[in-house]
Amino acid sequence: MKTKIAIQGVKASFHEEAAFKYFGEEIETIECESFKKTCDMLKQGKADYVVMAIENSIAGSILPNYNLLRDYRFHIIGEVHLNIQQNLIVYPGVKLGDVKFVESHPIAIRQCDEFLSDFPDWTIKEGMDTAACAKNIADNQLKNTAAIASAMAAKLYGLEILEKRIETNKKNATRFLILSNEVVEQKNANKASLSFQTGNAVGSLANVLQCFAEQHVNLSKIQSMPVVGKRNEYDFYVDVEWKKQSDYDAAIRKVLKHTVNFNIMGEYIKNEKV
CATH class of the missing domain: 3.40.190.10 (Periplasmic binding protein-like II)
Known part of the structure; x- marks a missing residue:
């Protein structure tokens, strides 16, 4: 299976x-x-x-x-x-001058703003998914529409790449x-995703971050989201990385004293960036 x-x-x-x-x-x-x-x-x-x-x-x-x-x-x-490498993909035989519509996921469109700004006459349409927009061109044999999607999508759906690597930032x-659904024990875990809330007192978030710093645990990401239905209250989502497990364990013990609704969302092995 x-x-x-x-x-x-x-x-x-x-x-x-x-x-x-x-x-x-x-x-x-x-x-x-x-x-x-x-x-x-x-x-x-x-x-x-x-x-x-x-x-x-x-x-x-x-x-x-x-x-x-x-x-x-x-x-x-x-x-x-x-x-993420974005390409302008069309039905076989379609030329740049034939394109009137460009369709893709909203984030993919944003990633290609600079390229698209050279074609102000094109109508940009947001779709649910990059590959689905490519599939739509193939299924309906659209001759006036281009999709922004991967080379893999072009190959799978029998389309042509008109312009390669149109993303603005090549380090995209x-x-x-x-x-x-289940906890999967990760040996040698060196990264964790956590969520918690803090009080509204001055410096309450700083106290939590200080706990990590004191134990040499690196904060690689922090994101706040409003708590639904509660004014001025936030959930904090943080990713932390460590070299020594004992440092991480000590940091968590300290952090628990300064937070409410603390949750370890996952402990896993850091994936080195591509």
Whole structure:
């Protein structure tokens, strides 16, 4: 039985690419039209894991996914970084002058702002997924529409790459989390994702951060999200990294005294960036 991985989007999407990179090619990907659907698949046991994008080096954090992490309380068992290379993809034979519409995921569109600004007459349309926009061109033989998607999508759906590497920043990378319903023990874990709330007193967040600093635990990411229905209250999501397990354990003991609703979302092995 192949391991089943729920992904947002269709085959040849960046989520599928990330799944292959983490798990290898001998997996079955389950296509889902939304991130919420991927979580439902995992919750219902129809998928073994979810691969979920959480941040992009250009577009920033994908905030709605933090809400899903909070609501579903899955365990983060790993991460994977993917270099995102965007291409302008068309139906075979279509030339640049034929293009009137460009369709892609909103984040992919933002990643290619500079290139798109050279073509002010094009109508930009937002789609659910980069690869789905490519598939739509192939399925409907669209001769006036281009998609922004991966070379993998062009190959899978029999399309042509009109312009390669149209992303503005060539160091464009997305970080994906690997989610599981069960805790998977990670030997040699050196990174953790945590969530907590602090009081409103002056310096309350600084006190927490100081606990990490004193134990030589590196804070690699911090994200705040409003607590639903509570004014001026925030959930803090942090990623921390350590070299010595004992430093991390001591930091957690200290942090517990300064926080409420503290939650270890996952302890896993840091994935070195691509």
